[in-house]
Amino acid sequence: MNTEWIWVCVGFAGQTLFSARFIVQWLASERVRRSVVPVAFWFFSLGGGTTLLAYAIYRHDPVFIAGQGAGLVIYARNLMLIRSERQHSKPSDDNQTL
Template sequence: MSDVLAGLGAWFHAVFVEQFDVWIAIGFLAQAMFSARFLIQWIASERAGRSVVPVAFWFFSIAGGAILFAYALYRQDPVFIAGQGAGLLIYARNLWLIFRERRAALAETG
């Protein structure tokens, strides 16, 4: 059992300590921003008493996704690059649709 724990400790040290650099810090920051969008969505839904997706969700999606995309490019991870790249297009499209709808609503009332 102590060999397993020692091996696990060595693995954690190698993964989280030895290879730590500014890009790992950027990756963690990006992941935190990307994850924060779910907290924002949850809080907005609780306040409304129904499921809602606030505009801030899409801004956090773009911010976190863009930084994660840069991180993936730096790491040269094709799976991560493809996933984040496609996500960025979807997030931008959602914001464009939201702003187009708001612009049309303003034109009708103005």
């Protein structure tokens, strides 16, 4: 297998991860019977976007690089917001009674 085929496989792997996020979102929404965006959606977005960005850089495709690069910022920011929200919603040790 030559380098070109390896990169094609990387590209397909990234596209698979990126597409899987919609399946994760759909299944989570069906489970609760309303539209939701689970945390896993953002992790699949980040993983797929990173892999696709690597592929785009290998292909020297500036349009694909710009699109995936911008998306990664959004996915990472959403994960940061989720993490911050979870940290602030935890009861602090000072407010707990024994």
